Amino acid sequence: MNSEFLEALKDLEKEKGISVDVLLEAIEAALLSAYKRNFGSLQNARVHIDRETGDFKVYSQRAVVEEAQDDRVEISLEEARKIDPRYNLGDMVENEVTPRNFGRIAAQTAKQVVVQRIREAERNIIYEEFSNREGDILTGVVQRIENKNVYIELGKTEAILTPSEQMPNEEYRQGDRLKAYIVEVRKTTKGPQILVSRTHPGLLKRLFEMEVPELQDGVVELKSIAREAGYRSKIAVYSKDENVDPVGACVGPKGMRVQNIVNELNGEKIDIVKWNQDPSKYVASSLSPAKVVAVEVWEDEKVARVIVPDYQLSLAIGKEGQNARLAAKLTGWKIDIKSESQMAELYPDYHDQADLNGSREDYLTDDYVEDYNSYPAADELLEEDEK
Known part of the structure; x- marks a missing residue:
């Protein structure tokens, strides 16, 4: 090894970001292992590489003791002081034992160590780069x-x-x-x-953040996602700015923003609904595209009963229950869907209590709420579902 070798290590430090000192320490450790392996040495030894010239030397190390039992690892205090009067018990006496033909082994070992460290450094760089991108x-x-x-x-x-x-x-x-x-x-x-x-809900979230500037700026918030990858998804969005329509922002001009995401997901259908702090309104909108007549909620159990027109029942439930299932995932509420005919059977005065043509808007009237206790309660709905 020589100064050219050190220059090469410095170039590697600049290119790969591996410290020269780290490389030299690794080479010293590898050379020591090679020395013991090739020369059958049982003695303690140390390899040192000169940081200025690149020259390397192997030193045997012997501990100073009162009386030496093994000359390969120990030296008596008397013998040590013949070499240097300053030696005391417990000191280490070093002698150079560099083999004549060790240069070839050293060069080969150094090459292997450097290549290995470069590979490890590249792996670490890649790991650091992508570990910081989890969720992206x-x-x-x-x-x-x-x-x-x-x-x-x-x-x-x-x-x-x-x-x-x-x-x-x-x-x-x-x-x-x-x-x-x-x-x-x-x-x-x-x-x-x-x-x-490709199935994680986070993929859908990040795609919307890439397509919708309002999400990146924080003007629009994506509150919740429910996804059945490859088939249908629902997202709930909200904006504190009353002048911004969060649903319209996500849909984009002529539906271009959401269409780009649908294309990326090979035709997966996406429902975008407006998040609402009022659970009854939120549950109603989560069943989009179905229209809802009324919603009654039991907040403690997080159970909601939704009433829909007869012709909307299959749409609200969806194919194989998909729409209702996604709405439940989106809101975190258990949703029981009933048609108006089913409600009339359960509650004969239903049509009298609810203003079906006007003020019902989409939610129960006050009179209807007062008499709603005659319907099965939330715990009964849960028991019915478990059966």
Whole structure:
């Protein structure tokens, strides 16, 4: 080793961000291991690399004791003071024992250490870069598909899209360009492992934040998301600014903003509803596109009964209960949906109590609320659902 080698290490420090001192310490440790392995030495030893010239030397180390039992690791106080009168018990006496043909082994070992440290540094850089991006979106190209896992190329590394995180209606082909949500970044012996998802609700959230400037600026808030990936999603949005329509902002001019997201998600339908602090109004809007006649809530149990026109019942429930299920996920409320005919059977005076043609607007009248105790209560609704 020489000064050129040190210059090369300094260049690596600038390019890869690996400290020269860290590299030299690693090389010293590797050279010591190589020395003991190749020369069968059982003695204590130390390898030192001169930071100015790059020259290396191997030193044997022996402890100063009263009487030496093993000359390879110990030296008597009398012998030590013959070398230097300043030695005392417990000191270490060092002698240079650098083998003549150790240069070739040293060069090979240094190369292996440097290559290994460069690889580790690059892995750490990649890990730090992507671990800080958990919860964000990345864009990559499908590199290959193995055992149903989709590997997405990201330049110096790749991300893994496992079968459980793939959308059921999507087919992935080599060369496809797609966006994915970073779920987790793990450190492994083979480098960082980046796990991504196409089904995570966070993907929908980040796509809206990218498309809607009002969300980025904080003018509009995305309060809640419910998603059945590949089929349908619902989001609830809100704005403190009365002059801003949060739903319109997310839909965009001529529906372009939401349409871009629908295209990215291969046709997944998206309902955008306005969040409301009043749970009855929030639950009613969550069942969009169905129209709601009235809502009664039990706040302690977070249960809501929703009344819809007869012709809207199937729309409110949705195919295989999907609309009602997503509305429940979105609001966090248990929702029981009844048609007006069903309500009339349960409560004969229903049509008299509720103003079906005018002031009902979408919610129960005061008289209707007063007599509502004759209906099954929230705990009965829960028991009915469990059956």
